[in-house]
Amino acid sequence: MEIRKANLNDALGVAKVQVDSWKTTYKNIVPNEYLEQMTYENRAIKWKDILSGQDVFVAEHKGEIIGFSNAGEERTGKYPDYTGELYAIYILKEHQGKGIGKLLLNSVVDKLKDKNIYSMTVSVLEENKSRLFYEHLGAKKIDRKRIEISGKWLYELVYGWKDTKEIK
Template identity: 65%
Template sequence: MKIRQAKQTDAKGIAKVQVDSWETTYKDIVPDEYLSNMTYEAREEKWKDIIPQTTVFIAETNDGEVVGFAGGGKERTGKYPDFEGELYAIYILEEYQGKGIGRLLVEAVVEDLKQKKIFSMTVQVLAENNSRLFYESLGAEKIGTDELEISGKQLDSLIYGWKNINTI
């Protein structure tokens, strides 16, 4: 498994991971209508715009298949002044979860943040999403809650934070 910074040409692979992992991760959490409207093509176009503006890392197999990605940067909400950075997204295809790839992707984001002199980080996770246990296993502590709406459904989210990303 190789972890590297994404290039625009990786947008197609990232889009596939995002759509496929949303379907497995958020089934019975996010409305089916939203999930069924996510397309590889639309997400690919979105990622072509995101990649040049944000640091994104991918996990790829030896044959070049993108099986996971993570991105991060400055904390975007301004609600957590003690936390400068944010893990924006991390998704891994279901069949590759539980193999240490998530940790490797988080570590890549953390190293990038440190190079930018950012040493604390948040992540937002849907309360019903069991991946919150992954963040807890990496030492994150719950620092807040929020709500968001997807396709008319109100969803609770949890905000986790690491005061010192050197501990990850």
């Protein structure tokens, strides 16, 4: 298994991980019609755009992308104590629980440090058990906000690390 910086040729592989992860992670949380409209093809188009402007890291196993992460500057401006944001981290269900998430997280944290960003938020649906991953790594809950996805109201928790050096 290898962690590396993604390139434009990885767009479809990243898209597959995102779509498959959403369909397993958010089943019975996010409306089915929203999950059904996510396709490898439409997400690959989006990821080509993202890959051309953001740092994305992939976990690759036997030539297949099995996970990814990306981060950058905090986008909302609502959390002045936090200058960075983990935008996404997804790992295929069958590869979870093997330490890959921590490796992907470390990759984006190292990249943020290169940009003099030493604090970070991440938003996660309250019903998503993956939030326990962030809690385990020392993130503190700093906000709870109501969001709407395909007509369904959900709660999203915002976690933060005031100093990414403290990630356990």
